[in-house]
Amino acid sequence: MNKTLFIILTLLVFSCKNKDNGKEQKIFDRIDFVYNLKQTVAKKTWATFNEKEYDLPLVYFTDTSSYIANPTEKFLKTFKSGLVFQNQLIKIYKTNSRVDSLPFHMETGMTLGDPTDDYNYHSPFMMCSSYEETSKTIPNVLSTEEWTTMIMHEYFHGYQYKHKPYIDYYEKEIVQIQPDSLTAIYKNNTWFKNSIDKENELLLNAITETDSIKIANIIKDFFTLRIQRRKTVLEKMKFDISKYEKCYETMEGTARYIEYSLYKLYAAKRPDYKLLKSDTSFKSFEKFRNYNITKDKWLYKTAKTTYSYAVGFNMARLLDKLKIEYKSRLFKEGKITMEDILLEKQNGR
Structure with a gap:
């Protein structure tokens, strides 16, 4: 009887260990998938995205734990952690206690301002909740691959912040006014909203237009309308919105x-067969087969999203269409924005 009981208990312990190992393997595979995805995005979309100098650590939160991929030395000195996984791309540590008590994360965070001993002072960290925790907060995120698109958006903000000229400009000139301030103006002033919506429609028209002369005229109309709106903002609100709007359109538009x-x-x-084996929430990209952007109007319509995201996103697509090089200049040249580059083209420079 005792022998039988011992065998049963041993099997139960072994089973629990296997379940725990399976949960951790899923975490490792997800983080590895994200890092491999960065390489793909660099090859296909933004050449310098995966360069080492622009990389940043990723903190992955479950409801009870924190895992950190490629941490800084300062992080490891701040949080007691143990190495739990490594391969050629990543080293993953598990912290002895959760990095913080916030229930949800999906952001790139760092501390700015006066120097502090914070582990993330002038050092961006990508912070993400697990897919399981994310789907509780955002129920329409239905798969691991959808979750990774959110991560990559935020990861790109880290890439932006890792450019010293850009973060110096942002900290000195921009951070005091956050996008919420611009959004409030958009929501509370019909004339402002109408102009923004029209400006965005002009960008969309330029993207679909094939005649080069008509495109040039559309862009001219875009700038005429934009200059007038900003002039009105200055007159009515005593607030020069220009540099903030241009910066956030570039910041959020490129991340989108x-x-x-x-x-x-x-x-x-x-499908990623390794992830498919460990992660039942990975759906082999089924949702994205035959993808058509018209299904996701929140990507490009100002009335469906925060306006700076949509306008910036459409500006990036227009620069692509016009074959204007902008990716090698943004963030490296500090304050330069997509609008500045488009205006250079319009002025024949």
Whole structure:
């Protein structure tokens, strides 16, 4: 009897260990998938995205634990952690206690301002909740691959912040006014909203137009309308909105552009069989087969999203259409924006 009981208990312990190992393997495979995805995005969409100097650690939160991929030395000195997985791309540590108590993360975070001992002072970290925790907060995220598009959007913000000229400009000139301030103006002033919506429609018209002369005229109308709106803002609100709007359209528009690039990549991507084996939430990109952007109006319509995201996203697509090089200049040249580059083209420079 005792021998039988011992065998049963041993089997139960072994089974629990296997379940725990399976949960951790899923975490490792997901993080590995993200890092491999960065390489693909760099090859297909944004050449310098995966360069080492622009990389940043990823903190993965479950409801009880934190895992950190490729941490900084300062992080490891701040949080007691043990190495739990490594391969050629990543080293993953598990912290002895959760990095913080916030229930949900999906952001790139860092501390700015006066120098502090914070582990992330002027050092961006990608922070993401697990798919399981994310789907509780955002129920329409239905698969691991959808979850990774959100991560890649935020990861691109980290890439932006890793450019010293850009983060210096952002900290000195921009951070005091957050996008919510611009959104409030959009929501509370019909004349402002109408102009923004029209400006965005002009960008969309330019994207679909094939005649080069008509495109040039559409872009001219875009700038005329935009200049007048900003002049009105200055007169009515005593607030020069220009540099903030241009910065956030570039910041958020390019991050959305990266996110959208994954939708197109996923449409033709083969299943990841390693992830498929460990992660039942991975659906082999089924949602993205035959993807058509018209199904996701929130990507490009100002009335369906935060306006700076949509306008910036459409500006990036227009620059692509016009074959204007912008990716090698943004963030490296500090304050330069997509609008600046488009205006250079319009002015014949």
